[in-house]
Amino acid sequence: MKKTVLSFLLTCLTLSAGEINIAVAANVSYAIDELKAEFAKTHPDTKVTVTLGSSGKLTAQIKNGAPYGLFMAANMKYPESLYNDKIATTKPVVYAQGALAYLSDTKQDFSKGIDLLTDKKIKKIAVANPKTAPYGKAAIEAMKNGNIYDKVEQKFVFAESISQTVTYAVTAADIGLIAKSSLYSSKMKQYKKGINWVAVDPKLYTPIKQGIVLLKDGNKNPEYKMFYDFILSKKAKDIFTSYGYIVE
Template identity: 35%
Template sequence: MKKLLILLLAWTLALPAQARPLLVAAASDLGYCIDELVGAYRKTAPDAELKVSLGASGNFFAQIRNGAPFGVFLSADMDYPRQLAKLGAADGATLTPYAFGRIALWSTDPRIDPARGLAALVRDPRVLRVAIANPVTAPYGRAARAALERDGLWTAVQPKLVVGENIAQTAQFVQTGNAQVGIVSFATLHATKLKGVGRYALVPHEGLAPIEQGAIVTKAGAGNPHAAGFLQYLSTPEARAILARNGFSLPEGAAR
């Protein structure tokens, strides 16, 4: 992986700034709407070429910190881009909140009713495996752990856990039956292929830190006008409508 990043960095830097594609690192929960966001932005900037990679925000943070040439970072946790700015790896003046996420209990097993809440993950003997994203690198995994800890269930549920690298893989565990229940992002359940599949219930957010998602222009994106352009686009009414349609809550007063 390190060798690949070095080669990609060398290739990118060899191009003049205006000819470089904008490499976008996007949190996995955006996987079901990022293409629509990019396509809509390109209608406003036809010369833009954006290449998107999806993954866990913590992994992207580490890669960008170590020189990966992503020009824009769309994180599922504001803290990661904020840390990059403090490290000098991103422009803090461009840090932009673009959405708030929610977590939901989701199951495709007809015997399992997510409306029974988190306690059923421990008490229901039919629940053998519970999927969550990695709490170390994925903000939605961290939120899942925080909710379980809040309800005093974290220790009891650990023997049942199946941990996904990111929220997309977590959803796959539920889809394929490798877990009877998953704690996933509400946005994931708005994907076209998942709408109406199984049953879900939003996890109460009382006592939990909000899942504030943030975008930033990295050091590698400083010379690409579309880096700032794409971030500005995320605050437009059109982009906000796309995000809202895909299960995200929106920061107040961001439209312009």
């Protein structure tokens, strides 16, 4: 009887402590540390290992067998693809809605709206690769709906992910279209709203609904489901809200 109880306790201990590997869209990189810290308050023995990247590239890795148990994408397209291919074991749900913003290292006249990008002083515009990064796709859509795409296309400096776009916006370009969430990071305090950045008119692009799914490898460890439930909890939603996301 004692051996049975001991075996049960050891099994519970194994299930409650371990490491989980998750794939996370680059735009969440600014909030992920705070999310992990909050999760650790109730799951101190769970190590959360995060791989950041563009949603398209992460999806390709997952389809090629990368050992992730959970995927937080920058839109619903990629997790839906994984679900349809029976690689994701849960139907995609929205965990947050992202937004675009302009960012420049120098003062800009944002009263011009998206027409600012056509200014002769703006010679390079940082944009995430629209083929793999949902925020890049949204940026292109905004410029097309703003009827300036043909005028500014030759100015584009493409980044592989939205986090790299932030870097390019203040180094390799005069301005960039980035994830608004990045501007709420403590590392971005030097950039002031109305001077260095403003939100892009949300009417210019389709809402960026970000989706989460559990993957096949997530079935091997119940801690993946715990983190999944946490991301959809009020505590996590409060953190997302503090980083400029819209949550329901």
